[in-house]
Amino acid sequence: MIDFVKKLQEEIAKESDRVESSKDNDYIKLSLEMSHVLADAFDRLKEFIISYEFRSEEEEIDFFKDVKPRLFCKLIYYRKIYNIEMLRPVASVNRQKEYLNNELDTINKYTNKRLDFIRYFRSGATYLDKLYFLRGQTDTEQYLEAFYYELDPQFSTNCDFKVARILANDMLHAYLMSEIEKLEYEHRPCGIQPFPETRLTYVGPKNLLIEFIYGFDTEGYFGNVPLTQVASYIENVFNVRLDSNLSRAFSDMKIRNNPTQGLDGLKDALLRRMQSWKRKKKK
Known part of the structure; x- marks a missing residue:
């Protein structure tokens, strides 16, 4: 089965x-x-x-x-x-x-x-x-x-x-x-569409950015603004088009075996880099 x-x-x-x-x-x-x-x-x-x-x-x-x-x-x-x-x-x-x-x-x-x-x-x-x-x-x-x-x-x-x-x-x-x-x-009468002056293109997994967006929104790191505005900002900053239906992406996250696999993978990569740096320092 x-x-x-x-x-x-x-x-x-x-x-x-x-x-x-x-x-x-x-x-x-x-x-x-x-x-x-x-x-x-x-x-x-x-x-x-x-x-x-x-x-x-x-x-x-x-x-x-x-x-x-x-x-x-x-x-x-x-x-x-x-x-x-x-x-x-x-x-x-x-x-x-x-x-x-x-x-x-x-x-x-x-x-x-x-x-x-x-x-x-x-x-x-x-x-x-x-x-x-x-x-x-x-x-x-x-x-x-x-x-x-x-x-x-x-x-x-x-x-x-x-x-x-x-x-x-x-x-x-x-x-x-x-x-x-x-x-x-x-x-909104005065809605702001933020466009950064310099764009770098993000080439990593999109689900990682979506996990970040929901994390930022949950903690209110951008203030009291709609989730869609945070997503629009991230898309423009990183020069990438995310899943147009963020709600569906979030629902898919919740039913995955590991809901935060992108963030967990990034954390593991960062820890490996730190461990590699420590090994080099010891030599």
């Missing part, structure tokens, strides 16, 4: 890079094509799992608690982005902000209705995993979600869809906040 899932994830990542590089900032086209890519991958995963025999309950729990939701959440996310952008009003800034805030309210209502389960999942608890993430279990107290892909009991459990929805909502929340920040910044 591990090999199949890994290969599928690699194919999705490759297709994601292709789609994002070709669609620029057109969220409607991007989300529609990514929905097709992910739906196809999901169907292939479903076909594989139905014919696959899990080696243990632990492996089955891991699949339905972690593997499936982390793929499924992206499908939910892109389909929701498509619907949000298709219905987004071509209207004033205030009307658009009202619309986006209503979408945030929908996410908050979903969260508030499922606080007990969300606390269980986010805490890393495991004592109810057999009830929640093994097939064939019956739990009449669980709120039943209706979704096309959940119709087959061979490919669903009581709560794997809930986990996927929670992860998708995390991504959607970041996306909506980013869009609201863009509207606020782009329509």
Whole structure:
């Protein structure tokens, strides 16, 4: 199973890079094509799992608690982005902000209705995993979600869809906040677009810069300015174009095995350099 899932994830990542590089900032086209890519991958995963025999309950729990939701959440996310952008009003800034805030309210209502389960999942608890993430279990107290892909009991459990929805909502929340920040910044009377006099071109991994941007924004190192302004500044200073959808990049960071792999790699490189310098000093 591990090999199949890994290969599928690699194919999705490759297709994601292709789609994002070709669609620029057109969220409607991007989300529609990514929905097709992910739906196809999901169907292939479903076909594989139905014919696959899990080696243990632990492996089955891991699949339905972690593997499936982390793929499924992206499908939910892109389909929701498509619907949000298709219905987004071509209207004033205030009307658009009202619309986006209503979408945030929908996410908050979903969260508030499922606080007990969300606390269980986010805490890393495991004592109810057999009830929640093994097939064939019956739990009449669980709120039943209706979704096309959940119709087959061979490919669903009581709560794997809930986990996927929670992860998708995390991504959607970041996306909506980013869009609201863009509207606020782009329509400021005195908005400043900083362009440095001398540009050096950054050639390192983009995910490292994105980790830095979110770190700077979290600590407020540039003051009380929108995240998009910080990102714009970094892009101009380093003469590089980052992922146009920072919210999606941040959501991807959160579900990686190592969320800060770029920063960790930079730290390791710096420590190696220091150790090399110390060795040279001793000679």
